[in-house]
Structure formats: C-alpha cells, structure tokens
Amino acid sequence: MIKQGGWAMYPLGLCSLTMFFLILHCWRETQRSKFISSSGTEQLAESLSKGNIEEAIGRLSQIPTVLSRALSESLSRAKIPMSDRNREKVEATMVESLEGEENNISQWINYLNVIAAIAPMIGLLGTVSGMIGAFQTISSQGMGNPDKFAGNIGEALITTATGLVIGIPSMVFFFVMQNRLNNAMLATIQSANSLLDFLGGDLESKNGDETP
Numbered sequence: 001m002i003k004q005g006g007w008a009m010y011p012l013g014l015c016s017l018t019m020f021f022l023i024l025h026c027w028r029e030t031q032r033s034k035f036i037s038s039s040g041t042e043q044l045a046e047s048l049s050k051g052n053i054e055e056a057i058g059r060l061s062q063i064p065t066v067l068s069r070a071l072s073e074s075l076s077r078a079k080i081p082m083s084d085r086n087r088e089k090v091e092a093t094m095v096e097s098l099e100g101e102e103n104n105i106s107q108w109i110n111y112l113n114v115i116a117a118i119a120p121m122i123g124l125l126g127t128v129s130g131m132i133g134a135f136q137t138i139s140s141q142g143m144g145n146p147d148k149f150a151g152n153i154g155e156a157l158i159t160t161a162t163g164l165v166i167g168i169p170s171m172v173f174f175f176v177m178q179n180r181l182n183n184a185m186l187a188t189i190q191s192a193n194s195l196l197d198f199l200g201g202d203l204e205s206k207n208g209d210e211t212p
Contacts, residue, residue, distance in 0.1 A: 001158055004154045004155060004158055005026065005126065005154075005155055005158040005159050005162060006126060006129065006130065006155045006159070006175075007126070007129070008024065008123065008125060008126025008129065008155075008159040008162075009158075009159065009162065010123055011122050012119060012122055012123065012126075012159065012162045012163060012166060013113050014085055014120045015118060015122065015166050016166050018111075019115050019166060019169065019170050021121075021175075022108060022109075022111050022112050022115070022173075023112070023173050024099075024175075026105075026108050026109050026112065026177040026180075027110060027180075028106065029105050029146070030105065030109075030177055030180035030181050030184055031110055031184075032184055032187065033065070033095075034065060034066060034184075035065055035066040035067060035185070035187065035188045036065060036066075036067050036186040036187060036188055036191050037063045037065045037068070038168050039063070039068070041195075043059060044056055044059050044060065044195060044197045045195060046198075047059060048195060048196075048198040048199045049199075051199075053075050053076075055077055056071075056075055057072050060072045060075075066098070066101045066184075066185075066188055067188050067192055069097065069101065069131070070094050070097035070101060070188075070192060071094065071195065071196075072095060072160040073094075073097045074090045074091070074093040074094035074097060075090065075199075076093075076147070077089045077090050077093045080118075090196065091196065094192055094196070098185065098188065098189060098192070101179065102185055103117045105181055106178075106181060107189075109174060109178055109181060110174075111169050112171075112173055112174040113171070113174045115166065115167070115170040116167045116168075116170035116171035116174060117167070119162075119163045119164075119166035119167040119170065120163040120166075120167040120205055121158045121182065122159070122163055123160045123161070123163020123164065123166075123167075124160065124163065125159075125160075125164055126155065126156065126158075126159025126162075126163070127156040127157075127160045128156075128158075129155070129158055129159075130153065130154070130155035130156030130157075130159065131156050133155065133162040134156070146151065154179070165206060
C-alpha cells in the first residue's frame with residue numbers, strides 16, 4: 001500500500017514520524033514534575049520569610065523546574081532594604097519569566113497543529129495526482145481495461161486515507177497537550193504567588209510590633 005500510494009507517501013511518512021516525536025516530547029515536557037517540585041518548599045518559604053534572598057536563590061538552583069527558574073530570575077530583582085522587598089518588580093519579572101517558559105513549551109505543541117493541517121493537504125494533493133494519472137490513462141488507452149488505471153485510483157484513495165490517519169490524531173493531541181500545559185501553568189502561578197507571600201514576612205511583622 002505504501003508503494004501504491006506513490007510519491008505522497010514519503011512526506012506523509014515524515015509527518016507521521018514527526019507527529020510521534022512531538023507527542024512524546026510534549027507529553028514529557030508538560031508533566032507536572034517539570035513545573036513544580038514539592039521538595040524543599042518549606043525551606044524555601046522560610047528563607048523568603050527571613051529575607052534571605054541569596055539562600056532562596058541557591059535552593060532554587062538545585063530544583064530544575066519551571067517554577068524555580070522563574071522565581072530565581074524574579075528574586076534577583078528583590079531589594080532587601082525595602083519594606084516590601086520591591087514586590088511589584090519581583091512579580092512583574094516572574095510573570096515575564098513564566099510567559100517565556102510557557103512559550104518555549106507551547107511552540108512544540110503548536111507544531112502538532114501544523115502537522116494536523118499539513119498531512120490532510122498532502123493526502124489531498126496525492127489524491128489529485130492519482131486522479132490526474134487515472135484520467136490520462138483513460139484518455140490514452142480508453143476504459144476497456146480497468147486494470148490500466150486502477151493503480152492511479154488506488155494512489156488517490158490511499159493518500160487521502162493516510163493524510164487523515166495522521167491529521168486526526170495530531171489535532172486531538174494538540175488540544176490534549178494545550179490543556180496539560182494550561183493546567184500546569186495555572187498550578188505553577190498559584191505556587192509562585194504562595195511563595196512570594198512569604199517574601200519579607202519577618203520584616204513586616206517586626207514593623208508591626210514596633211508600631212506604637
């Protein structure tokens with residue numbers, strides 16, 4: 001069937017291999033463990049509450065997750081002497097970092113959508129090619145012997161089916177991966193905000209105690 005499908009089966013084969021690679025890669029990259037790690041969270045919160053930014057960044061450097069990378073970059077903007085530790089700038093930097101992390105992952109997911117759009121189009125092009133060949137055979141040899149143009153008809157049908165077989169799973173997994181990424185990013189943002197709430201906690205409490 002692959003041989004009968006003609007030239008279109010080669011780019012379709014490449015699309016299928018790319019689809020499998022993207023599915024495996026995106027599934028791995030959207031695992032929750034890639035975004036959030038529960039280990040060291042209490043120690044990190046304690047370092048932040050004491051205003052020990054360098055210690056917190058050191059702990060984050062040992063955790064290879066999206067959350068740790070975003071927090072490391074944002075905490076570098078924190079100002080110890082300030083009562084709120086420059087909270088506004090820290091949060092803005094964190095948002096930018098998380099957006100960059102999300103874009104790095106989503107670009108691979110978007111390629112699944114590209115495969116879902118291209119594969120059926122290649123199959124359609126193979127269908128047109130097969131039908132053109134069939135009509136050329138009919139015009140030159142007539143319709144007395146169907147075996148002469150049966151191969152062209154087979155090429156048209158096989159490429160159409162192959163394009164759809166590749167395109168439909170690609171579209172399904174595109175939405176699945178998008179949902180996995182959105183859920184993981186939402187959990188990451190919530191965890192980041194919870195940790196930033198500890199930033200400067202001790203200093204604020206001291207200021208509150210000293211107030212007459």
